[in-house]
Amino acid sequence: MPHLNVDDALALPANARYEHLLRRAVETKLLWSLGDGEGFALLHDPDSGSHVPVWPDADLAAACAPPGFPLEPQAIELLNWMEHWTAELLADSCSIAAFPTPDGVGVSIGPAPFREDLENELKRQAGINVTTEFSLSPPAPDALPEADPHAG
Numbered sequence: 001m002p003h004l005n006v007d008d009a010l011a012l013p014a015n016a017r018y019e020h021l022l023r024r025a026v027e028t029k030l031l032w033s034l035g036d037g038e039g040f041a042l043l044h045d046p047d048s049g050s051h052v053p054v055w056p057d058a059d060l061a062a063a064c065a066p067p068g069f070p071l072e073p074q075a076i077e078l079l080n081w082m083e084h085w086t087a088e089l090l091a092d093s094c095s096i097a098a099f100p101t102p103d104g105v106g107v108s109i110g111p112a113p114f115r116e117d118l119e120n121e122l123k124r125q126a127g128i129n130v131t132t133e134f135s136l137s138p139p140a141p142d143a144l145p146e147a148d149p150h151a152g
Contacts, residue, residue: 006063009056010101017099018107022121024056031081032061035074043097048108051097052089064102082118086111 004012009020025031032055034041043051055061058073065071076085089096089111096114100106109117 006059009060010063014099014105014107021054021056021099022117023125025078025118026121026125028057029078031076031078032056032058032073033076034061034065034071036070036072040074041069041071042094043100043104045108048095050092050094051108052085052094053097053100053106055099060099064100078118082115086115
């Protein structure tokens with residue numbers, strides 16, 4: 001899916017927005033959230049707890065910023081998210097609000113499944129099929145080619 005304008009992206013159903021978020025995050029190597037320069041915004045739901053909202057680009061994050069709060073789009077490098085944010089969110093029992101709309105509708109997902117979905121999208125975009133293109137185990141010794149003692 002190509003880069004969408006704000007209105008078209010916000011009009012997508014939640015699952016399509018989630019897929020768009022994964023694709024764009026991997027393409028740009030960035031996630032976007034809202035912050036005030038000292039920290040990041042959290043969404044609170046009495047039933048499901050705290051969520052860090054993330055969007056695929058700055059324009060969408062800005063369009064979903066709640067009025068009356070001094071929040072600006074803040075970029076988070078994808079590698080930083082994968083290496084640090086996931087563990088911190090798990091430790092804080094915080095979930096992700098993936099691509100919420102201005103009325104707060106988005107996909108609620110835990111940090112570990114979100115990271116797994118990002119990893120799967122990374123593999124998909126790289127064209128890697130982990131079950132057929134490489135193996136984590138070395139080949140059996142009898143499968144190694146014979147060395148030619150006469151090769152120079």
